[in-house]
Amino acid sequence: MSEKVNKMIACPKCSEKSETELICSMNNRSFPDMKERIFGDKFFEWKCPKCGFHGELQHPLLYNDIENKFMVYYIPDVKRKVIADEKLEKEFAECRDIKKRLVSGVNELKEKIAVLDAGADDMAVELAKYAVERIVEKSANRKVISGYFLDMDKSENTISFHFYVGNEKRPYIQTTRLEVYNRSMKIVKDYFEDFGKQPGFIKIDREWAKEAWKIYKNS
Ligand SMILES: [Zn+2]
Known part of the structure; x- marks a missing residue:
């Protein structure tokens, strides 16, 4: 399936x-x-055929990975947490177990593809990242601005993230035991499994992880 438009x-x-x-x-x-x-x-590069100007042209993109059973819908700067798409729901009605995610930035798009490509659960990754972020904030004594999944190494039993701290340009890489992810996975299974399977595209990001931690702690 591919869809192109001329603009x-x-x-x-x-x-x-x-x-x-x-x-x-x-x-x-x-x-x-x-x-x-x-x-x-x-992907979002654009070049003017007349003057050769190079720039970025951000536009919505639906990224589909049938084999790994996920779809990521990138809508630049989207504020909504869920987007229901009836047409897509019907088209993919037979594959209910497809993960459908919504992202608002290119870095988030890349991260989501990397996580789901690695066969990891993105909800557990976000929860683990949120936990690791707080450790990084304590040890660096500075605010974490953003953080992304880097990789997961099952043979080494580790999971790594990179964090942007304060106004530092270079990311801070934090590797931790896979146990943090496994514990998060258990929380997902116990509390959020149905949430992750709801129809529509859902945003599973830092904000979600923050809310989810609250729900888990108060339960
Ligand atoms: Zn031009």
């Missing part, structure tokens, strides 16, 4: 309007290089 884009430098093809929906099998382009920051 007239006005160049911010020379104002020339040109027709640009935007890929709004793709599946990783029919576009094997797309993942590479997303991770290499090439």
Whole structure:
């Protein structure tokens, strides 16, 4: 499944309007290089055919991975926590166990693909990241601005995240025992399994993890 639309884009430098093809929906099998382009920051690149101006053109993208059973819907700066899409629900009615996630930024899009590609549970990853974030804040004595999943190594029994702390440009890498993830996974199974399977695209991010921790602590 792939969906493309043609849009007239006005160049911010020379104002020339040109027709640009935007890929709004793709599946990783029919576009094997797309993942590479997303991770290499090439996917949203745009070049003006008249003056050669280079820029980024952010637009919604539905990323589909049928084999690993997930879909990630990227909508730039989306504020909503859930987006129901009846047309998609019908189209994928036979695959209820597909994880459908909503993300509002390119870094979040990359992170979500990396987590789900690794076969990890993104809810457990967010809970683990939130727990590790607080440890990092204590040890660095500085506020964590953002944090992302880096990798999971089952043979080494570790999970790693990178955090942006204070106004430092370089990320702070924190590796921790996989146990933190396994404990989070148990919380997900006990408390949030149904939540993660609801229809519609849901945002599972830091805000969600913060709320989920509260629910778990108060239960
Ligand atoms: Zn131009």
